[in-house]
Amino acid sequence: MKKLEEYVRSIPDFPEPGIIFRDIxxxxxxxxxxxxxxxGILRDLxxxxxxxxxxxxxxxxxxxxxxxxALHKGFVPVRKKGKLPCKTVAMEYELEYGSAVIEMHADxxxxxxxxxxxxxxxxxxxxxxxxxxLIENLGGEVVKICFxxxxxxxxxxxxxxxxxxxxxxxxxxx
Numbered sequence: 699m700k701k702l703e704e705y706v707r708s709i710p711d712f713p714e715p716g717i718i719f720r721d722i723x724x725x726x727x728x729x730x731x732x733x734x735x736x737x738g739i740l741r742d743l744x745x746x747x748x749x750x751x752x753x754x755x756x757x758x759x760x761x762x763x764x765x766x767x768a769l770h771k772g773f774v775p776v777r778k779k780g781k782l783p784c785k786t787v788a789m790e791y792e793l794e795y796g797s798a799v800i801e802m803h804a805d806x807x808x809x810x811x812x813x814x815x816x817x818x819x820x821x822x823x824x825x826x827x828x829x830x831x832l833i834e835n836l837g838g839e840v841v842k843i844c845f846x847x848x849x850x851x852x853x854x855x856x857x858x859x860x861x862x863x864x865x866x867x868x869x870x871x872x
Contacts, residue, residue, distance in 0.1 A: 702738060703867045705731030706847070720847055720869060722757065722818050735866065736764045739816060739844045742864040743769065746842050748812040750774055752833060754800065754825055755781070757818035761846060765816055774806040774813075776829055787835060791828035800825065802832050809837030820845045820865065821872075823854030830861070 705728055707721040725731040739761060751769075753762030754776040766773040779788060779799040786801040807813065813833050815826060820843075830840050840861055848855065848865035851872040855863055 699730050699734070702731065702734040702846075705734070706867065718869075718871065720819070720849070722846060725846070726760065735761060735846050736768070738866040739765050739846070740768060742844050742866075743814060743842065746814065748814045748841050750807070750811055750838075751814050751816055752776060752802075752807075752829060753816045754829060758816055761818055762816035765814075765844075771814075774802060776800050776802050776832070787832055789828040789832045789835075791824045793824065798825075800828055800832070802836070804836070807833055807836040807838040811838045812841045813838045815840060815843045817843075817845055819847045819849070820854040820858075820863070821849045821852045823852075823857035826854070827857050830858070 705725045707724040709719040709721055712719040725735050750772045751762045751766040752774045753759050759775060763773050779801055782801055782803055785804040787804050788799050788801045790797055790799045815829055820826060826843060833840055843858060843861050843863045845865040848868045849872055850868050850870050
């Protein structure tokens with residue numbers, strides 16, 4: 699079986715010149731690649747005491763739900779503003795060229811719950827930092843953050859230095 703990074707398709711100059719886009723669809727399309735990714739996250743969570751998995755749309759759903767299922771935990775979706783039907787809590791965060799807002803249901807995290815965040819990629823860390831603030835504002839405790847890929851050159855891990863962070867693949871560039 700190949701290594702997980704061998705399932706990632708690298709696309710040069712997308713979405714702009716000088717950027718190498720790391721495409722996870724090739725992980726998802728291959729049964730072995732998908733197994734490697736989910737099994738890798740499960741290994742990173744061995745021995746971690748937690749109650750619920752949180753993941754942002756849409757790729758956090760893709761990797762977070764099978765992890766929650768395999769470990770018999772609940773899954774809490776984090777969505778873009780206006781996508782959730784009940785009372786929500788929101789957090790605005792900065793993007794490279796502007797800002798965005800994410801939301802969770804106000805009753806999705808109970809005070810004292812231990813939370814694991816699962817997502818496909820850490821770049822600048824802004825989305826994850828916003829999720830942490832939402833979780834903590836609801837009384838939850840983030841005990842681990844798991845990513846499939848990390849773009850180390852964007853220093854997103856620096857924003858998360860108070861939390862245990864694991865990435866299955868690390869790319870030194872941006």
